[in-house]
Amino acid sequence: MLTSASTYESTENRTDRTDSTIMKIRTTTITLGLWATSALLTASASAGIVTVTDSSGATVLTTANNAAALADAMAWVNDHSASGTYGVRAESGKYNSFETVSNADLTWGNSPGVIDLFGGMRVRAAGQMLFEIAGTDNSLAPSTGVVQCDTVLADGDILYQGRLSVALLNLFTPALGDSFQLIATTAGKTVTWSGTLDAPTLAAGLSWQVSVAQGTMAGFTGDALYLTVVPTPGALALLGTAGIIGARRRRN
Numbered sequence: 001m002l003t004s005a006s007t008y009e010s011t012e013n014r015t016d017r018t019d020s021t022i023m024k025i026r027t028t029t030i031t032l033g034l035w036a037t038s039a040l041l042t043a044s045a046s047a048g049i050v051t052v053t054d055s056s057g058a059t060v061l062t063t064a065n066n067a068a069a070l071a072d073a074m075a076w077v078n079d080h081s082a083s084g085t086y087g088v089r090a091e092s093g094k095y096n097s098f099e100t101v102s103n104a105d106l107t108w109g110n111s112p113g114v115i116d117l118f119g120g121m122r123v124r125a126a127g128q129m130l131f132e133i134a135g136t137d138n139s140l141a142p143s144t145g146v147v148q149c150d151t152v153l154a155d156g157d158i159l160y161q162g163r164l165s166v167a168l169l170n171l172f173t174p175a176l177g178d179s180f181q182l183i184a185t186t187a188g189k190t191v192t193w194s195g196t197l198d199a200p201t202l203a204a205g206l207s208w209q210v211s212v213a214q215g216t217m218a219g220f221t222g223d224a225l226y227l228t229v230v231p232t233p234g235a236l237a238l239l240g241t242a243g244i245i246g247a248r249r250r251r252n
Contacts, residue, residue: 005211006197007230052077053087060086111169112150114141120156123195129162131227134169136178142219152183153220158191160225164210166199176206178229184215185222193225207232 050069052061061076063069070088077086087105112132123129135148142153152158160183168174183191191212199208206229215224 005209006193007207007209007233051089053089055084055086057087112147114138114145114147114151114153117152117154117156120154120158120189121152122159123162125161125195130165130167131180131182132167132169133174133180134172136180138181139217141184142217149180149182151181153217154183154185154189156185157189158183158185158223158225160191160193160195162195164195164197164199164227166197166208166227168200174202174206174229176229176231180227181215181217181224182227183225184217184220185224186219187221189222191223191225197227199227202229205232206230 049065050063050073051059052063052073054060060080061073063072073088077088080086085105112134129152131150133149138147138149138151140146141151164182185191193210193212195210197208197210202208209226209228209230211226211228212223213226215221217224
C-alpha cells in the first residue's frame with residue numbers, strides 16, 4: 001500500500017565519491033544495526049577486515065578480522081576527529097551493531113551491490129546515502145546479491161529523513177516507467193520517507209518519483225522504497241491539452 005510519494009523534476013548528481021564504492025554513507029547521520037552483504041547471508045559467514053584511510057588515501061588503521069571491526073574503526077575515527085575526515089572501508093561480512101561518526105565516509109563491496117541489516121536504519125535529516133544504478137533488476141538481492149542497482153535489505157523499520165543521492169553507471173539511461181526497489185524490509189516492517197532526492201536530470205518530460213509501497217522481493221514483503229521514472233506534471237498537462245485540441249479539430 002502506497003504510504004508516500006514525492007516527484008522530483010530536476011536534481012543534480014553528486015560527485016563526492018570514489019568509483020569503487022558500492023554505496024557511500026555520509027556517516028554524520030546514519031545509525032545501522034547488524035548487517036552483512038547479501039552474498040554472505042549464511043550462519044557461517046564471518047566478519048571482514050575494516051581499513052581506515054586519511055584524506056590523502058594513506059592507510060592509518062587496519063582492524064582485526066572480527067565482528068567488532070566496524071565498531072572499532074568508528075571508535076578510532078571518533079578519537080581522532082581533530083585530524084580531519086577519514087574513509088572507512090569494510091570487507092564483506094557480518095558485523096556487530098555500530099553507530100557512525102561525523103567525520104567518516106563508509107564504503108563496502110563492489111558497485112552495485114547489497115547490504116543487509118539485521119535490524120532497522122535511520123538516515124537523519126543532514127545525512128545521505130549514495131545509490132548507484134546500472135539497471136532495474138535487483139530480484140536476486142536476497143539470494144546471490146548480484147544486482148543492477150544498490151539495494152538495502154532490512155529486518156527492521158526504516159526512517160529516511162536525509163538525502164538520497166543517485167549515480168548512474170555504465171552509461172545507463174533510465175526510461176519512462178523504470179522502477180528501482182532501493183530499500184526493502186521484511187513483513188510487518190515500515191519505511192517512512194521524508195527525505196530529499198539528489199539525482200541526475202532525466203530526458204525532457206521525465207521526472208523522478210520516490211514512493212513507499214509493498215515490497216516484491218522474496219522474503220521482503222514489508223514496506224519498500226521505490227525510485228520510479230514518471231512523466232513530469234507539466235508534460236502530462238501539455239499532453240492533455242494537445243489531446244483536447246486534436247479532438248476539437250477532428251470534430252470540426
